[in-house]
Each structure stands twice: as C-alpha cells, then as structure tokens.
Amino acid sequence: MSNLEPFNPRGMLHDGWTSQVDDFAIACGWAKKGNIFLVGGSAGGLYAFNGSNGKSLWNKESSHQEGLLALDINPEGDNFATSGQDGAVRFWNSENGNELNFIDLGKGWVEHLCWSPDGKYLAIAFSRIVYVYSSTGKEIWKSEQHPSTVSALAWAKENELATACYGQVCFYDITKNKVNQKLEWRGSLVSMVISSNGDIVACGSQDNSVHFWRRSTGHDAEMTGYPGKPSNIAFDHTGKLLATGGSERVTVWSFEGNGPEGTIPGELGHHTEAVSSLSFANKSKLIASGSRDGSVVVSFLQNNGDGNPVGAAFSGNSISALAWKPDDCAIAAVNSKGGVNIWNFKVRTES
C-alpha cells in the first residue's frame, strides 16, 4: 500500500478511465493505434479494453501456466505476443483474443520479448538463448548460448538485435547470422536501451550504475553514484536524453554537445519512493515516471536534462508499467494490485 495521501489528477493530467484486473499487472500497452488497451497480469491473465472508454473487450484467465513474464505489442500489426514460466510464447489477435500461434521452447522461463520496429520480427529471450521468430510464428534465427541468462533485448536497426547479459552486450545481424559487435564489461546488466540512431547503448547495472557505449567510436563510460540499481532507463525519441531510475529521483543525462561525461544530470525529485517505471512520450521531451509510492508524474525536459513537472496523478499502488497512447494524448498506468488508470494528457500540438 502507498503511504501517500490520495490526490486527484493535477496540472495537465485529467481523469480518463479506470479499471481493475485480477492480480499484479506486470505489463500494458496500446494496440490498433490506441483503440485497444492491453494488460497482462502476473498469474497469466490477459485483459483488453476499449482504448477510449475502458469498456472490457475480452479477457483470458490463464495464458501461461505458472505465470506470465512478458507481453509485447507488435508496433505495426493487430497482434501481440506473450511469454511465461511455462517455456512458451503465444501470439494473440488484439481485437478478439484469439490465439494465433504457439511456440514451445521447452523447460525454462521466457523472460523477455521484443518486436522489431517494423513489426516483422519478434526477439525472444529464453534463458541463455535468444530466438527471432517471424510475426507468423516461424523461426528465423537462433543465437549461441550466452555466457549467462539474457537480461534484456533491444533492436538497434531493422535486422540488428542487441542482447545484454552478465558481462556483455552483443549485436547480431540476424539475417546474416553474424556478430556485428561485442561490448564487454564485467558487470551484471539488468536493463538496456538504444538511442534512436542506434549509436548509443545504455545499460542499468546491478552495482547501482549506468554503463553506456558509443558504438561508432567504441568509447564507453560509467555513471555511478545511484543509491539503487537503475532497472528502469529510457531514451527520448531524439536519442539525446537518457532518463534513469535507481532511486526516488529521475536522473536525466543529456547527450547534447560533449555530454553526458563531465556534466551534471537533471534531477527530478517528485516521488517519495523509488521510481518503478519510466516512459518517454512518443514525439516530445515529456517523461512520465511512476513510483512505488503509487504516483505518476509527467515532466517537461529541457535539452540539458533539467525539467519541470507539468502533471501528476495517483494510482494507489506501486506502478508496474506506464504506456503513452500513440498520439501522446493519454498516459496509462497499471499497478501491483491490478489497478488500471488512464489519464488524458492535454498537450499543445504543433500545427
């Protein structure tokens, strides 16, 4: 339970709709250009809502035996994928919840899923092995065994997939089946993001630091001094601002000029407990941060990483995922008690 006093949406956040799912909501996202909102629960429940009014469209009780671990929505299609502790990946139709494909990878956890930006490929992390499947469920590529369990996936380009695990980030060309680049560093990498131009890869590390590499120059740097581990990190759409969690503050590094090395990061201190989710708006320098205290704050960032809050809202329990609607006119939050909140965001649109 949150220790915060409940409060009504403030600033540019306004009541949208709310709903409730049966257990800890671990993932959420928008499908069909924002017409459908999807939520995945830890026990394996899947829930689809009408994106504008919250009306329930369909739900599934148990998509994965023993529980759901990942849910990712195809950015270009009508389908989405889920995976779980049963060693399986399932493809679903967003509109009606029909199961389209099923992949059984064997005994083990399938912990991470990641669609390529064009929606053609789904990357799948199964323990130490990474697979790439087509959106129709055909195996395209399979990695060698990684030195340890794969902890994060990200696409650098259409055909180039990055994997992170203890000690390394590796870039694979999945159509030519070759390693493009291997960046080694002795540390447990727990999260990974890549800038929009594919040049900067940043990882949160177990030892309370953020490590990043510039691929073009091979130069790397380590940002230390976080009170906790930065499990949540996010790049804005320009690839110039890197927002990081790891405490109750959001720390924003700016890659403008010669930064962020030697610069002072922006610090957004609006939460009372650790940041548990971060999401940049699709087309602007707006960062939404969710916290274990149940609050969500939207901040407007300047190029140097500093920022000011423009809206805040309260969901009651620890925020587990945030998702901006594709048109950035609403932000969704799901929490540890299954609460679903959609707040409308009044943004000035450039004409």
Add this chain to the structure above:
Amino acid sequence: MNESKKVPVTILTGFLGSGKTTLLNRILSEEHGKRIAVIENEYGEVGIDQGLVINADEEVFEMSNGCICCTVRGDLIRVLGNLMKRRDKFDYVLVETTGLADPGPVAQTFFMDEEISSEFTLDGIVTLVDAAHIDQQLGRSDESSEQVAFADVLVLNKTDLVSEDSLKNLESRLRDMNRMTRIIRAEQAKVPIETVLNLSAFDLDQVLKRRPSFLEPEYPFEWTGVYNLEAGRYELILEDGPDPEMSLVAFKDQGTSEEDLKEGAESCVRYYAESPLEIFNGDHVPFSKHVNLNLKDKGPKSFILDLDQSCNVGLFTQHTAEEFDIKLLSVNEKNKGELVTTEKERIWVAEHEHDDEVGSIAIERIGDVDPEKLNTWMGRLLAEKGVDIFRTKGFISYAGNPKRIVFQGVHMLFTAQPDKEWGNEPRRNQLVFIGRNLDEEQMQKDFDKCLI
C-alpha cells in the same frame, strides 16, 4: 514494508549426497500450513508434486569494482523478482544450492539488492552434512568448509551409519569451525521442521535471545562434579580411560549454582596454569592445587581425599567423568564403601586442536569500547580480511550509550543496531568471527586497544 510482512527465505546447502533433496521433500510434504516456493539448482530433483518449484542456474555475478561483498546471485534476483509479483501463491521460500555453491553470494543477495531486501528476508542458512563423508570432504574442498562456516543450523545427517564416538569427534570438529551454529543429528534427514524454518537467524533481535550462551569460554577442563560430603575419608576411583594421565583440581566449598561453577572454573584456570604435582595410585589429592593423576597402571586406580569438616567438594577434571568412569566412594566407618553421587555436574566446552583452516574466534571482554576506535578497527579488519571472514555476530557496549549494540555481518557487509538497555547488567562485549586463517591473538590484541 514492515519487516514482519517480508517473505522469509531459508537457504539449504550441503554436498551432493548429504540429503538435501530428502530434507526438501520432507519439508514440503509435512503439514505445516505454509505455502512454500522452492528454488532449486539445475540438478535438483524435488520429487513432490508441488506447485511452485523453479529451477535456476547458479549465476554468480561479480561486480566491476571487484568487491566481494557486492557479489550476488543473479539467478536469485531474477527469480525472486518475478516471484514477488505472485505473493498470493506462497509465503515461504526455500533455496537449494549445489554442493559447490559458495553461500556468501547467496546470503549477500538479500542484503545487497534493494528490490529483493524490500520484499524478502533471509531467515537462515541450513547446511546438511553427511556424517560418514564430511571428514574427507572438509579436507578436500573449500566449499564444504565454507558451507559449515556459514550455517545457522548444521544437520548432521546419516548418523545411523557412524559410531557414537566418531559423531562426537565430528561434532566437536564442526563446532570448532563454527561456534554459532546449532548441530542437529538426523537419520534420513528426519529433523523437526521448526529446527530449520523460521529461525530468524539474521534478525538482530534474535541473534542473542535464541542462544544467550553461544559464546562459551574454552576451559582446559571438560568436567566438574560437585559432591556434598561429610567430614572423613573418600576414595576417587578411575577406570582405564583414553589417556595415561589427567589433570585435576579439587576445591572445598564449591557452590552448585551456575554462577558458583563459573567462579570455580575461573579460579581453576589459574591453578591449571601452574605446573602440576604428579600423584600416583593411592596418593592423597591436595585441595586447591593442580595435580596430574598418573594413570599408567592397568585396572582401577584410587586417590584419597581427606576432609576435616563437611562441605561441598568440587572436582574439575581435564576429561569427562564418563571417559574414566570416575566414582567417589566413602571409606568412613559409618557408610563404608558407599557410592557418593554428585550434587551437580557440569560439562564444559573443551579446548580442541584447531587443525581446520576454518574456525571461530571469540572475543569476550568486560567494559566499554570507544565507538570510533572500534569502527576504525572493524572497518580495517573487514576491508583486509573480509574475504576470509564469513560471518560475524555479537554485541558491544559503547561508552555512554545506555543500549547494547548488536550486530551481524556476512563478509564485509555489516549491520549494527541498538538493542535493549543495559540496566544493571555489567557492561561487556562479545564478538564471534567465523572465518579462514584468522589470527586470533592479533584480533584479541586489536580489540583490547578499542577498550576504554
């Protein structure tokens, strides 16, 4: 989150074949009202039809800073991180490690990772030991001695395959290595569940409450018998035993309370420090004098005690009475040949040869310490020797602080917090270090420098 709401985690270690899987199945099948999630190593084979059994590769993650206390188990962080979202399904976690696992990173995971420590609490480390094979294993691998060193509970399993004598020897060897641990004997891993679960061994409040005498001084004698005797002559009879000689000190007016016994023990230490007077079969035993009984002759040997007035006589012997079947007979007119029984018996933890690399060091001192000096010393000690110090427990009296400071640590990780008020209790300090190749004398000296 409230401490009591955190999910307790028990770590089960032990070499292959020590009976971990048997114990695990026993715990799972018993009616204890707990919903237990089990994290098994990749070779685990829990046979019970149990809902939440998760297999995990043991992934030890060292950090780039090279600090051993930052080393954690990545698989546990992942698995527990996901499990905590399913709190409805379990209220207890058991982690089984392979025989080759180093318990350090497992334990450190519960202190070093904030996400894990906010939801889970390390309840205790239970190490299974195969009574028949541990002697060889201890000599051969570091892991097995580390698993003994880390244990809050040592389950000495398969005791049915080993003689009572070797069990005793084994127990004393294990206790030398880890003096904080509780040793439980078992056949086929049959142990009461409450002796392995819900130990709160890492809860500072519990550290000392549970076993207030975990720290027993090591005396050069093993046994004390107190006899209530009238004036007259008595014969002390010893049968053939393990040694051809034995040290003894006899006291008049020995009390029988624990306090009196300890006082007697302490004065006895002083006499033991003096060279003994050798006496032979049939000789008189002088009081308040260190004597060495010559027991080379075969058959019963007897020594004479003369009392001019009735009093309590305390005998402090190097070995236990059992080993020599010690008897005291009255040879007075009135009740000639009558066996006199002890008013009180006390067995002391004996001093043993410390031949294992892994051992316990205990420091016990009366008085207050200077917090600054102690911190400097502990900081330096843990920085230099943290790799070799597995566990630390104890309490300290800080000058000027009305409360006792209790602490515990794993490698370099160290937590201290104020406990109850001292009140009228005499101020004192007790520290136990379990580790490898520790220099006891130097540590005692260094600690003494912290005293005020």
